[in-house]
Structures are given as C-alpha cells and as structure tokens.
Amino acid sequence: MQRRSFFTAAAGAVAATAVSRVAMAALPEAVSQSSAETAAPLVPPNGRPYHPVVTLNGWTLPWRMNGGVKEFHLVAEPVVREVAPGFSINMWGYNGQSPGPTIEVVEGDRLRIFVTNRLPEHTTVHWHGQRLPSGMDGVGGLTQPHIAPGKTFVYEFTARRPGTFMYHPHADEMVQMAMGMMGLWITHPKGANPLIADVQRDYAWLLGSFAVEPGAMTPRVGEMTDFNIWTFNSRAFPAIAPLVARQGDRVRMRVGNLTMTNHPVHLHGHEFEVTGTDGGPVPQSARWPEVTTDVAVGQMRQMEFVADEAGDWALHCHKSHHTMGAMGHAVPTMIGLDHSGLVRKIQKIVPDYMVMGERGMADMGSMQMPLPDNTFPMMSGKGPFGDLEMGGMFTTLKVRKGLGANDYGDPGWFRHPARTVAYEYAADGQSAPAAPSVPRQTPPGQAPGAPSVRKPGAGHEHQ
Ligand SMILES: [Cu+2]
DSSP: OOGGGGGSOOHHHHHHHOOGGGTTOOOOOOOOOOOOSOOOOOOOSSSSOOOOOEETTOOBOOOEEETTEEEEEEEEEEEEEEEETTEEEEEEEETTBSSOOBEEEETTOEEEEEEEEOSSSOBOOEEETOOOOGGGSOOBTTTBOOBOTTOEEEEEEEOOSOEEEEEEOSSSHHHHHHTTOOEEEEEEOSSOBTTBOOOSEEEEEEEEEEOOOTTOOSOOTTOSSOOOEEEETTBOBTSSOOEEEETTOEEEEEEEEOSSSOEEEEESSOOEEEEEETTEEOOGGGOOEESEEEEOTTOEEEEEEEOOSOEEEEEEESSGGGGOOTTOTTOOOOTTOOOHHHHHHHHHHOTTOOOOOBTBSGGGGTOOOOOOSSOOOSSEEEETTEEEEEOBSEEEEEEETTOOTTOOSOOOSOOOOTTOSOOOOOTTOSSSOOOOOOOOOOOTTSOTTSOOOOOTTOOOOOO
16 A cells, blocks of 8 residues: 555566557556555545545555556455454455455546456456446446456546446356455546535445355355345444544445345434435435435445534444344244243253244344354444444444544544433432323223224224
C-alpha cells in the first residue's frame, strides 16, 4: 500500500503482457491488501479532488496517472478472507481480498484498468452500471474473449456519470460470485451537482452470502437458496466495523446486492432518503423518508441522513435469518416441548449433546457449545447489557458528539444520559406508572383463565 511502488516499473512484465495501445508501458504494480480491517479513506494524491468513501472492512485501490489517464491494476485470484474471528473462507476475489478493492474515480476521468487473471479458470470484469463502449462491458463471449488464466486484459473508458456502482465477473458467474468475486465502484461528481449533497461520512459495502458447512472452508458454489453466511463486505457480525459519525454529520450509505435474494436494510433511530441508485441520482421530487429500504438482487441503493441522535443504533438486514451465523437454520422448533428425560439418554451416546430452544433460542447466545473448527456461533456478540444474539448482516451506527472529522475509530459503547435507558419495573418503585387494574370476567360455561374469543357482532357489553 505504498505509493512509491507504483513508479517502479515491473520491467520483466512488459514483453510478456504488452498490449498495443499501452506498448512499452510497464504494468502498474498490483497492490494487495492482507488485512480485513477498514482502511483509512484514500485521500486522492493526484487527479481531480473528491471526498473519499470509507469501505467497511475494505480499502480503495491506489492508481497511477499516466499521460492524463488513471491506471488501475486488478488481479483476480484465490484469497482467504477472515469473515469472523476464527472463521475464514476460501474465496475468489481481487488483490488479496473479497470483496476486491473499491475503485474511486471522478466524473470525466479517463481510465485504463489492467485485469490480470490468476484464477484456475477464465474470467472477465463487468463494470455494472457504467456508460461505456459496448466492447468494454466485460461480458465474456458477447463483448470480448474470456481472460484465460495467466493473461492480462486492458479496459479503457471514461467515467461518464457520477454514482454508486460495482464490478463483478461476467464469466462462470454462478461460481465466481458464489466464491466472492465483486467490488465497489464510486464515481464522484466533478464539481457541484444539485442532486449530490456534500456529506461528512460516506460509507460503502456490498451484501454477500455464502453456503459453507460448519467446519468447512470452501463455499458450495451450486447453492441457489440455502445460504448460511450473510455478510457486509464478506464479514459477519460481530466482525463488521461500526459506522461512526459525529453528531450532526450528513452520512451517506452506499449498499449493493450481489446475493441471490433481496435484503431490506434497516437503520434505527433516524430516517433516511434514497438519494441515488446505480442508475444515478434520484430527483428531489422522487425522494421520501424511510427507515428500511429493500436492496434487490443486482441493485445499489444510496441512502442519506443527518446523524443527529447520539447513541448506538442497530443497522441490519431486516430478514431475521440474515442476522444469524452459520448454525441456526435447520434447528427444529422445540418451544413448549418437554424433553427433560431425553437429554440424559442421548448424552449416554453423544456426550456433548445439548438441546436447543425449549424456551426459544435466546439461550444460544451465551451457550458455550463445542463448535467445529472454522465456524462461528449462530448468535454472538457482547454488548454493554449482555449478549446481542446476532450474527451475519448486522452492525451499528455510533453517533457521538464532537468527534474529529477524520476520526473513524470505534468510540466504544454509548454512555447513556441518566434516565434514558429502559429499566425493570418494580412494584414498589416510585417511578413506574400504575397500570389500571380491571377484574377479568369469565363468560358462562368457561373455566376461569381460559382464553375467551369475542365473535364479531356478538354484542357482549363487557371488554
Ligand atoms: Cu438480508
């Protein structure tokens, strides 16, 4: 990740990979990232200025300027991504990570993107949402020959419109996207744009899903519906970085979906507007307040709000199975079942046997259940008040007073002002409001305490 490495020509690579229009030019160095931590935003060292995004648990690909053209070098390759502590997946990605690095450019930039294929099979890169010459669209077989293993192809186009985009293969797509090949692309506006606000915090992530058996490390690539690992930028809660904002900041969230199902993204404590899609900025007259917006497959949504409420706010997919870790999806319903004698019998055969969920499944957050190697609990994460019972597509928005403009560090848990936290009711407490006491009437012929059903139009005067 050092700038100077761009200017050391990889001389040996020239002869083997020279392409006519860039003949005699060395390939830009392929910068690789080994960490799954959120990198500091990349302030542009040259070219047109812009306010950079923060890629959750990701990074932005550096470039070099070459005769007025911005040059990037993507390398498609197998990677090992740490999805949660103690849990890594064999993925395919770009430049050391899945998702690949975010590409940030400015409207009007002339671009040259070198793509080297180090996968065991051919690939291409499709630049989702871009206006570009048809032959640069990256659809293997339709607009270009596939990039064979070991080969480098060059894509050249101008970033014609500002917005939130992504890139992914258009070759053996089912396998390559199930393995994690995707990345974000941000085209910043050139100068002021009436539909694009200045924001103080600009976060971006891609929704992902993987089918990995507990204890395994490689996704089932043929899976169509039964995924068990749900991710923001190939990370699962509690390993997803929080979004941090200074109270009063205008915040943008850019979210793209390359999974096999839709994800209703839900933010607590604030209302946002969808200000843009991968089709471009949304006209002012077409924006309305939301607290949840659905991000369908193959879509991007750009949401904005003013972070004016201090606190720790949940930010998650609203499908409850998508905020679970690996192991919860095939558990039988045990609520209300008395199986007290059964456990001891089964433990004679399977000593570690535990029953899940006779009172619901909340107990599982704190169960010290033996797990296979390389997986993570279905419900995990500790908060200041106990177990969070989450996993998968869940993180927090942490809004604090007086943070520095470039302070993206986790500020820790919120310190709630006095008397602003929900509390346990105490019968002798002075502060709890008294609930009205109404004696229950039992209809004739019905046992006291039995549920009563009131039929419409039955005309009972009580209740
Ligand atoms: Cu979801």
